[in-house]
Amino acid sequence: xxxxxxxxxxxxxxxxxxxxxxxxxxxxxxxxxxxxxxxxxxxxxxxxxxxxxxxxxxxxxxxxxxxxxxxxxxxxxxxxxxxxxxxxxxxxxxxxxxxxxxxxxxxxxxxxxxxxxxxxxxxxxxxxxxxxxxxxxxxxxxxxxxxxxxxxxxxxxxxxxxxxxxxxxxxxxxxxxxxxxxxxxxxxxxxxxxxxxxxxxxxxx
Numbered sequence: 001x002x003x004x005x006x007x008x009x010x011x012x013x014x015x016x017x018x019x020x021x022x023x024x025x026x027x028x029x030x031x032x033x034x035x036x037x038x039x040x041x042x043x044x045x046x047x048x049x050x051x052x053x054x055x056x057x058x059x060x061x062x063x064x065x066x067x068x069x070x071x072x073x074x075x076x077x078x079x080x081x082x083x084x085x086x087x088x089x090x091x092x093x094x095x096x097x098x099x100x101x102x103x104x105x106x107x108x109x110x111x112x113x114x115x116x117x118x119x120x121x122x123x124x125x126x127x128x129x130x131x132x133x134x135x136x137x138x139x140x141x142x143x144x145x146x147x148x149x150x151x152x153x154x155x156x157x158x159x160x161x162x163x164x165x166x167x168x169x170x171x172x173x174x175x176x177x178x179x180x181x182x183x184x185x186x187x188x189x190x191x192x193x194x195x196x197x198x199x200x201x202x203x204x205x
Contacts, residue, residue: 013063014038017056018070019048021147022108027070029153038068050085054092057099067099070108109133114165115156 024045093099107126116136123129
């Protein structure tokens with residue numbers, strides 16, 4: 001008699017796309033150091049455009065993949081044309097349950113800074129954020145030679161700094177996608193993870 005197979009729920013694949021070497025290496029190091037389960041498109045991070053990102057999102061959705069798209073909110077880094085495309089991209093997918101489009105404030109360095117200090121300061125630009133971060137990570141640099149080594153991420157993970165950063169982000173009314181992502185990512189092995197649609201933003205009093 002043939003055995004009846006039990007239907008087990010499948011775990012939806014999570015894929016991260018986005019802009020910038022910093023984001024690429026940060027998420028890559030987290031995956032390796034903490035055993036998080038997601039895949040990344042390295043080439044897209046390095047040779048990106050909003051058009052390429054949108055094309056990749058469509059391809060992933062066609063494969064029933066959950067997509068997290070991370071990009072800087074520092075519009076000065078893009079042309080006006082690219083910024084218009086980004087605005088259109090947000091609007092297109094804002095109600096899609098399988099896509100999270102996420103601004104990393106002015107830069108992802110703001111999230112890094114929360115690992116070291118309780119702050120809700122408004123920085124003039126990403127360069128100002130980086131200067132403050134260097135008070136805690138003196139050798140921090142956005143060059144590949146620095147980022148590809150995982151020591152800077154290890155430093156932020158030491159002494160439960162990331163847990164404290166998550167708490168700070170919530171306490172000072174900073175809602176950051178990665179907070180939710182980090183808190184739930186280790187559950188991915190056991191069940192399908194459903195994310196709420198949230199963006200990086202900061203409320204300044």
